[in-house]
Amino acid sequence: MAGQSLTPELGPTGAAAARPLPRAVGNRRIVAGLLIVMAGSVLFVAVQPGLYKAFCEWTGLYDIDRAERIAASALPARRVTLEFDANSHDNGLRFRPEIASLVASTGDIVHVTYRIENTRDTAVIGQAVPSYGPQHAGGYVKKLDCFCFKQQTFAPHEIREMPVVFVLDKKLPDDVNTVTLSYTFFEVPAGSVTASPKPAESRT
């Protein structure tokens, strides 16, 4: 290749203009350009992890519930009356909420305590099951913690105070101004005691 000097004498007259440079020089220039393109690609991929992170943080693209959170926080909070109720099924438990009702804002974290007393001389095992009034409001009561998540065992004459913590979703339909949270305590018959709560009972 080096011995080839392909300057003007090549080819028919006028055609030499198509190749103004000696081939070796032209080759070197092209390779230099291509190596720059390649280096650009290498650089591009090298900065990707950082760029990707910055881009995701900037746009929040991969924070998948971000849009939902923003939409939710944009909703106005409103005042809703919360009523608390408790029932027990003739199982020797005295079961009632500390407070019968309160007014809270949607989006606030609400703490309520229920008090339960075993009036029997024997231990009682049971679990509280929630229900809601109106029924469709149940989906908007987001429980963070609840005694109803687990089975409870009460020693004879034990008195226990148990918390329920929840947030009332801001998306609560406008026509609902009062939400009633009602618990019924069922005794678990001896012999069918399970170590973990049944799926239906663990719902929030």
Added chain:
Amino acid sequence: MQASQHAAHAGHHEDDSHGHGPTGLMRWITTTNHKDIGSMYLWFSFAMFLVGGAMSLIIRTELLSPGLQYLSPEFYNQMLTLHALIMVFGAIMPAFVGFANWMIPMMIGAPDMAFARMNNWSFWLLPPAAILLTASLFVPGGAAGTGWTLYPPLSIQMGIGMDMAIFAVHILGMSSIMGSINIITTILNMRTPGMTLMKMPLFCWTWLVTAFLLIASMPILAGAVTMLLTDRHFGTSFFNAAGGGDPVLFQHIFWFFGHPEVYIIALPAFGVVSHVIPAFSRKHLFGYTSMVYAIAAIGLISFFVWAHHMYVTGIPLTGQLYFMYATMLIAIPTGVKVFNWVTTMWRGSLTFETPMLFALGFLVLFTIGGLTGLVLAMTAVDIQLQDTYYVVAHFHYVMVAGALFSAYAGLYYWLPKWTGHMYNEGLGKLHFWLSMIFFNIAFFPQHFLGLAGMPRRIPDYAQQFADFNMISSIGSFGFGFSQLLVLVVVFQAMKGGAKAEARPWDGARGLEWTVPSPAPHHTFEEPPPFDPAEAHG
């Protein structure tokens, strides 16, 4: 003029008689001749094609009926991964590099590639990579079983076979980049005087754009697998969520390479077809300029559509819409090409020799594959079809019926020039019809399987998919075994047969047909005069 001729001869250490060059095996190991290297690329790619094909038959044997018959799920995964990697990087890409090596210097009137020694090196990198890939089957834990996309977290958890695949990808990438540098330099700097870029044969144009795509995208794949490697062994967490990384980042980087890769395979196939169809229509290619712009447009857009492979990764709606429309945009330049080929044939004086049959098969089946691609581009549809056999059918229509058929068209078209003998036309046509029929038996039912919800990359399937899978497997066996006919045809043409003229196809244009058949070991040591009648446009 005489001085330069003398210098040109002095620059070569071997002459036409090979009297001074190494002989036997060393001739092939040390050769810097573009024709030798082109042949080696083609033989290598055919060998890899048989290996990858055998793997696909193992896969289809397992899928012949529901349930697990012959393979463990792990081995099945390794088979489909190696099948894909070997076919993409070992068979299709080297095949077109082989065509480029053989034909580009002869098409532009250059004596050889610009960097002849680097050309030798880019070929001889391939066998080690192929050995790494196939040998990985025999190491503890087996080969990579992630699918060719090598997605983490699975690829971070695999055994040493994964590392071998990563190194194989590195080596193949280096080979491709060196080959591309060679091709671009050859095309830009070594055309015979008078052959301007817009008078250059279209195959050279497709390779010019392809080579740029390779240079820009291969380092990106190399970077992605290097990050995988450091995640696996050096405690980084680029893609490891447990360390703060994001596996989705890998998908972005992979497909930023992966989509141009699709066109790296498709564009040279377009180039070959753009030679074959005018030759057997006995017309100039219709719309040469629009073809060139379409190639460039496809190459450019291919870098901006990658996330259409990732609609279900949780990209936002705006992103999905952008990638959907951008992907559909590619249909426009591709449509320009398809219509130009059809218009080239319009009122042409058509004959249907084997190259033309394969080119027409390409045209029909590639268009089907392109249309299913458009279906998959639509986000709403893709969410349903993601990872089903519909996708498998789609990309086999563009990869096999597209790239492979086009490679066969090129093989039959230029075989007389390479061997000096006409091939056996009857066998060639038999090969075409068997391929055409069995290909469709193998892959068309997979559309239905995908629409019915059969997931890909799983060795077992539900009972209701049994019939179509049986048909598909039978088709794949037929397709696989009919490919052995090519070996017969090529060996026959190498050993003898009707003597081929310098221009065996009366409608063929281009400088490669001005040299005798078989092409002498050295051609165009002096740039030939450029005859505008040989130009394509």
